[in-house]
Amino acid sequence: MGRHERVAALVGDDLAGQAVADLGCGPGRTVRALLAAGPARVHALDRASGLDDDLLADRRVRSRLADLDDGLPLDDGVLDAAVSLNVVEHLASPVDHLVDCHRVLRPGGRLVLAHSDWDTALFTSTDDALTRALVDRFAAAAAGPSTRSDGFMGRKLPALADASAAAGAPWELVAVDVWADPHRRFDDGSVAWKVATAVLAAAADDAALAARAAGWLEDLRALARAGQFLFAVTDVAVVLERR
Numbered sequence: 001m002g003r004h005e006r007v008a009a010l011v012g013d014d015l016a017g018q019a020v021a022d023l024g025c026g027p028g029r030t031v032r033a034l035l036a037a038g039p040a041r042v043h044a045l046d047r048a049s050g051l052d053d054d055l056l057a058d059r060r061v062r063s064r065l066a067d068l069d070d071g072l073p074l075d076d077g078v079l080d081a082a083v084s085l086n087v088v089e090h091l092a093s094p095v096d097h098l099v100d101c102h103r104v105l106r107p108g109g110r111l112v113l114a115h116s117d118w119d120t121a122l123f124t125s126t127d128d129a130l131t132r133a134l135v136d137r138f139a140a141a142a143a144g145p146s147t148r149s150d151g152f153m154g155r156k157l158p159a160l161a162d163a164s165a166a167a168g169a170p171w172e173l174v175a176v177d178v179w180a181d182p183h184r185r186f187d188d189g190s191v192a193w194k195v196a197t198a199v200l201a202a203a204a205d206d207a208a209l210a211a212r213a214a215g216w217l218e219d220l221r222a223l224a225r226a227g228q229f230l231f232a233v234t235d236v237a238v239v240l241e242r243r
Contacts, residue, residue, distance in 0.1 A: 008033035010112045015039040018080035024087035028055040074104040081110040089150040102169035105242040114237035117154025124230045141202040154236035171240040180232040186224035192231035
């Protein structure tokens with residue numbers, strides 16, 4: 001079971017007749033997983049339309065363009081459940097996002113707030129010290145003040161829920177779930193490749209480290225060809241219910 005399926009399972013295995021939303025839906029992998037539980041409606045929100053064609057054709061799916069920094073284009077209390085996966089690190093105010101999620105949920109409605117914690121990225125390599133240095137730089141760069149990302153966001157989700165409550169949007173904390181999915185592939189476009197190239201980008205302003213990082217990437221490719229490669233990152237999901 002992958003990240004999207006795990007998150008959807010935390011929403012519930014029987015969503016018959018319910019209205020749910022995937023906030024920051026991308027191509028719709030979480031939308032697809034939610035549909036398996038039988039909801040009446042899935043609102044798929046993102047700033048650009050990237051849903052797979054079969055999801056756009058599904059009458060249960062409503063694709064909506066929305067900049068989540070501007071709030072959710074939904075009426076108060078219209079949702080039974082919502083998912084926010086790997087979204088909050090990119091927002092100007094994660095707390096405002098949770099307050100708005102609280103607004104659009106009915107009392108007792110469920111929010112699954114989930115995020116990868118990039119500081120935990122695991123790569124098999126032949127140079128553990130270099131891998132640690134690169135991952136540390138990647139996580140620190142993602143948490144820098146000039147970017148809308150946070151390499152440590154996963155572990156911050158419970159505190160974020162508390163901050164939302166302090167801002168007038170109280171939640172009941174139902175559960176905190178943590179997992180790491182293994183990935184063995186390292187071909188272009190794979191999950192591990194995408195994260196590794198982001199790690200390289202974080203080292204670009206240090207010429208010496210960037211040169212070593214290029215060799216590190218080739219090392220990962222060689223390990224994958226030999227069947228010895230493994231990538232994983234810890235995901236954290238906080239399950240909240242609207243009070």
